[in-house]
Amino acid sequence: SVGSFFERHFGREVVDYLIDPFVAGTSAGDPESLSIRHAFPGLWNLEKKYGSLIVGAILSKLTAKGDSSKKGGASSGKGRSKRASFSFHGGMQTLVDALHKEVGDSNVKLGTQVLSLACNCDELSASDGWSIFVDSKDASSKELAKNQSFDAVIMTAPLSNVQRMRFTKGGAPFVLDFLPKVDYLPLSLMVTAFKKEDVKRPLEGFGVLIPFKEQQKHGLKTLGTLFSSMMFPDRAPNDQYLFTTFIGGSHNRDLAGAPTAILKQFVTSDLTKLLGVVGQPTFVKHIHWRNAFPLYGHDYDSALEAIGKMESDLPGFFYAGNNKDGLAVGNVIASGSNTADLVISYLESGIKQVS
Numbered sequence: 427s428v429g430s431f432f433e434r435h436f437g438r439e440v441v442d443y444l445i446d447p448f449v450a451g452t453s454a455g456d457p458e459s460l461s462i463r464h465a466f467p468g469l470w471n472l473e474k475k476y477g478s479l480i481v482g483a484i485l486s487k488l489t490a491k492g493d494s495s496k497k498g499g500a501s502s503g504k505g506r507s508k509r510a511s512f513s514f515h516g517g518m519q520t521l522v523d524a525l526h527k528e529v530g531d532s533n534v535k536l537g538t539q540v541l542s543l544a545c546n547c548d549e550l551s552a553s554d555g556w557s558i559f560v561d562s563k564d565a566s567s568k569e570l571a572k573n574q575s576f577d578a579v580i581m582t583a584p585l586s587n588v589q590r591m592r593f594t595k596g597g598a599p600f601v602l603d604f605l606p607k608v609d610y611l612p613l614s615l616m617v618t619a620f621k622k623e624d625v626k627r628p629l630e631g632f633g634v635l636i637p638f639k640e641q642q643k644h645g646l647k648t649l650g651t652l653f654s655s656m657m658f659p660d661r662a663p664n665d666q667y668l669f670t671t672f673i674g675g676s677h678n679r680d681l682a683g684a685p686t687a688i689l690k691q692f693v694t695s696d697l698t699k700l701l702g703v704v705g706q707p708t709f710v711k712h713i714h715w716r717n718a719f720p721l722y723g724h725d726y727d728s729a730l731e732a733i734g735k736m737e738s739d740l741p742g743f744f745y746a747g748n749n750k751d752g753l754a755v756g757n758v759i760a761s762g763s764n765t766a767d768l769v770i771s772y773l774e775s776g777i778k779q780v781s
Contacts (some may be wrong), residue, residue, distance in 0.1 A: 427457060427458050427459070427460060427461065427462065427724070428445060428449060428457045428458075428460040428462045428465055428466065429441050429445065429446075429456075429457030429458045429460075430458075430459070430462075430717060431462040431466075431469070431470075431622060432457070435479055441457055442637055442638075443637050443640075443761070445457050445640050445646070446637050446639075447635035447636055447637045447638075447649075447650065448635065449465065449693075450631045450635070450649045450650070450675050450676075450677060451635045451649055451650045451672065452753065452754065453611070453719050453722070453753050454611040454612075454613045454649070454674065454675030454676060454719050455463065455611060455675065455719070455721055455722070456638070456675070456676045456677055456719055459676055459721060459723055460721070460722055460723065461715050461722055461723055461724045461726060463732065464722035464723075464726045465722045468495055472486065480654075482757050485771070491522070491722075509683070511632070511657060513565075513657075513658050515660055516612050518597065518755075519669065519723070524668075525758060528598070535562065535564065535727070537563060537564065538560045538562040538564065539560060539561045539562070539754065540558060540559075540560055540583075540591055541559050541560060541591065542558075542559045542562055542592035542593065543556060543557070543558050543559075543579060543591060543592075543593050543594075543596070544556065544558075544559075544593075544594045544597075544599070545593070545594065545595045545596070545740050545741065545742065546558040546575070547595060547596050547741050548781070554575075555575035555576060555577060555742075556575065556576040556577075556578070556579050556742060556743075557575060558576060558579070577742060577776075578742040578743070578744065578769050578772060578773065579742060579743050579744065579775055580744045580745075580746055580765055580766075580769065581736075581743065581744070581745050581746070582745075582746050582747035582749075582762075584605075584610065584717055584720065585605055585608045585720070585729060585733075585748060585749055586607075586608060586610060586717060586731070588602065588605065589602055589605050591708050593740070595739070595740060598684075600739070600740065601735075604645070604735060605732045606728040606729055606732060608720050608726075608729050608749070609721040609723060610715075610716070610717035610718065610719065610720055610721065610722070610756050611674070611675050611676055611679070611717075611718055611719045611720075612637070612674050612675075612682035612683060612687055612715065612716050612717070612718060613672060613673070613674045613675055613682050613714075613715050613718035613719070614672070614673045614674050614681075614682045614684070614712065614713070614714045614715075615670060615671070615672055615673075615687055615712070615713045615714075615715075616670075616673065616686075616690065616693050616710065616711070616712050616713075617654070617668065617669070617670050617671075617709070617710070617712075618668075618669050618690075618693060618694070618697070618707040618710055619662055619666045619667065619668045619669075619707055619708045619709035620666060620667050620669070620697075620703055620705070620707050620708065621665060621666055621705075621708060622665055622666060622667055623704045624703060624704050625701050625702065625703055626701070626702030626703070626704065627700075627701050627702035628667065628676065628701060629653065629701065630653075630656060631653060631656065631671075632653065632656075632717040633650060633651050633652035633653045634650055634651055634653075634654065634700060635650035636648060636649060636650050636696075638677050640777075641677070644699065645698050646699065647678070647681060647692040647693075647695070647696060648671050648672060648673050648692065648693060648696045649672040649673065649674070649675055649677070649753075650671070650672055651669050651670065651672070651696075651697065651700070652670040652671075652777075653667070653669060653670040654667065654668040654669060654670045655667050655668035655669075664742070666708060667710075668709075669697065671693045671696070673689055673692065673693070674693065674718075676721070682715075682718075683713065683714060686710070686712040688714075689712060690707070690710055694706070694707065695734045719753055720748060720749050720753075722753075729749065730750065733745045733749065733750055742772065744768055744769055744772075745765075746761045746762050746764075746765035747756075747761055747762070751764075757764055
C-alpha cells in the first residue's frame, strides 16, 4: 500500500500528516487502500531499480543531466519548463469549449447514452468499421449513429458504465464478463464566497489539506479547501474571497452524498475553524460526483488487464482517461494525446494494407 511504502521509508508520522492529506486531496483515497505501484508508479520504479528512493532520485537526476549534455541539451536550469498551477479566464470549462469548437458542434452529441457498439469484423480480418447505437432525445444523434460507420472508437467512460453497454464482434456477442468491479470514490465539491471582512484569518497560498487524524481530533468534516481567488484573482470580485472545498472520499463516503444544506453547514463550520470565517457565504455552488475517481487499489491489475484485453481483441478500440493512465489532469491530457497518436497509426496502417 501507499501507507506501508512511505512508512517503511520515512516513518508513520509522514504518512499521517503528509501522505494522507495529499492522496485524499488528489485522488479522494487513503494511504492504506491505494496501491503504491498504481498510484505512484514513478516512486515504485525508483525503489525497484535503485533500492532507495533518495539514492534513486539523485541518480536518475544525474542520468537525465548526462543524457541532456550528450545530446547538446540546455544546461541545468535553462530552458526547463516549470511546474505550476494554471487555469483559464472563465475556468477549465474554457478548454472544453475550445475543443468543442475545434471538433464542430454537429460532431458533438450531448445527453446521448451509448447502448451498444458493434465491431464489424471477424476473427481473421481487421475491423471494417464500428456501428454505435445510442439513446438520445435528439433525433439527429440517433440518425447519425444509425447511418454512420466509424473507423475507430476511443472509450473514456468508467468501467462501471462500459459494463452496461452491449458489444458485438463480427455479429456475435462480445461478452464483457471479464470486466472486474471497480471501486469508485464519491466526492462533493462546494464553492463558497465570503466578503473579505468576514474572513478574519485569511491565509496566503494554494490552500489547505486536512489530515484525517486532524479531522478526527478537531471535528472537521472536509478533506481540504483551495483558495481559488488567491490562486486566480479573476475568480471573485475584489471585495470577496472564493473557496473550493472537497468533502467525502474513502474516509467519509456517506457524507459526499449529503444534501447541499447539510454540506454548507459543515463547510462553513470548517472554514470558521481554519480561517475565522463569520456569517454566511454570499455564493454557494455544490457539485456531487458519485463516481469521482477509480480507486487504484491492490487489485487494480485486473482492471488494467481487462482494458488491455478489450483493446487487443477489438480492432480499432482504444481506451484512454483516468481508468488507465493516472488521475491527474496532466495524466489525462497526456493519455488523450497518446491515444490519438495510436489511433492515427492504426488508421495509417489500414490504409497501407489496402493500397
